[in-house]
Amino acid sequence: MYRFLLTPRWWGINVFVLLAIPFCIFMGSWQLSRFEARVQDHRAAGEQAAAARTEAARPLARLLPVSTETSGKQATATGRYGKQLLVPGRELDGERGFYVLTLLRIDGGKALPVVRGWLPGNADPAKAPAAPTGEVTVTGALQASESPGSNGVTAAGGLPAGQTGAISSASLVNLVPYEVYDAWITLAKADSGMRAVPATAPQGTGLDLKAFQNLGYTGEWFVFAGFVVFMWFRLLRREAEFARDAELGLVPDHDEEEATVTEATAEAEATIEAEATTEATDQTGAAGAADAPQDAGNIPVR
Template sequence: MYRFLLTPRWLAAAALTVAASVVMVFLGNWQLHRYHERSAINARIDAADSATAVPLTSVLVKPDTPGKVGAMPGKDKAWTKVTVTGHYDVTHEIQARGRTVDGNVGFEIVTPLVLADGTAVLVDRGWVPPQTGDATSAPVSSAPPTGEVTVVGQIHLTESRPSGISTRDGRIDTRRVSLPHLADQIPYPLYGAYVLVTDPAAGYSAIPIDHEDAWQNGGYAVQWWLFAVMALLAYGWQARKEAHGERPVKEKVDRVQAADARLTAVPSTRQPE
């Protein structure tokens, strides 16, 4: 009954179905990997609230070249709570424009913190609104404390898609905190990640840390696996229809019309009375 499955047409259909199903399974596995990856990030974000801060130097590799960025940490180091001691260098302060907090557009103020060994780490001290209602107008922010300070914050990986760098009101002005592109503006060996202050000073708003949408990836994984199963079931369903002669309606109509045409073409053998 199923010998037709060995015909070239059905063998090609079987190969295509299996190949498509394998690809869908791999896509589902990749989405599952992204689900676990994003879930781990969310777990680190949640755990950081109650975690004990560890020294910055125990998480990041010490840089050794002035004006250059040291080794960048992996994603598993993101949002680790750290503590670091040094003094702020306001002469190389950075204002990152176009940053949104609670639906309001403003600036993040990022200041180099110089450690005792001469290296530096950028510290995001928080968000401030623009000076006027215009989101592009310069912000007004209080200066950081002078002298030696100890900062507690979370590791923030460098941002991608760097933007142009300029100077405004004595500050470095940019759109994104991209360390490789900012490094040549900082005259110190710069650590490969920056620190997001968890408890900003008065006048600054804390930068919210958004959770990753891990469940979206989990849903996509299940979806791809279901597509793989459906492709195999569709092939089996078509094969069963073929085996049991369940042709499409048009094919049946064509057969009936052909039979009628043959009957009308046969001459009558009955003699007239």
């Protein structure tokens, strides 16, 4: 009754199943490994941030450029405060407010953005205390330039004069008349009654949407493997019933039966191919963030 398994059509079906199941399992395991790697990065970033708070501060030049290893480290720099800006729409402990950002001119040349603290309410220059005069030495957690979508950063423009939406060299270079470091620090102790802004983990080292997207893909690939097995069993049963009916003289239209088998096989192939294409597109779209580990993340580290 199962001699039909030796026909060319069923050879093709069986080869497809034998290739599709290992492929789905491999892709599911790969996505699971990516999720586990992100979990490990998240844990390592938390441990690094905790250790950084107790480490001795090092000169800024020794920690640049900012990377996943140096982000959050205590840096020290000496210079004179220059232009002051406000960064609106920033939350701290669930309360909405703004950062007070002042450019520190180092050796009278390049400027380092320094977040001197956070204040509640709408961004108002009258609320922001003036920066200390004369030469100062600051100490705080080193951070990478922000990018839209991280830590509440918005790409919206149209802000009033004296405000910036992101703390990044690309944004600040248009607002100040001097060169800006591609980094910034947040003071360990805020100035003049403001609240200190905690450092954040580097982008791509937390349990963000991309991490859970990897976990979702893991489940999908394993479901597809089960779907292939189910469809193979379903086709096998239908073909066996057809063979049994043929032996009893109750033979349906064989062309219709063959069309059903072919359609089911094509559906399984198309489903797996479409998922692989979608996943490849998502991974390509995330490549930019992976290549820029210096961007600030969106996971606050207290």
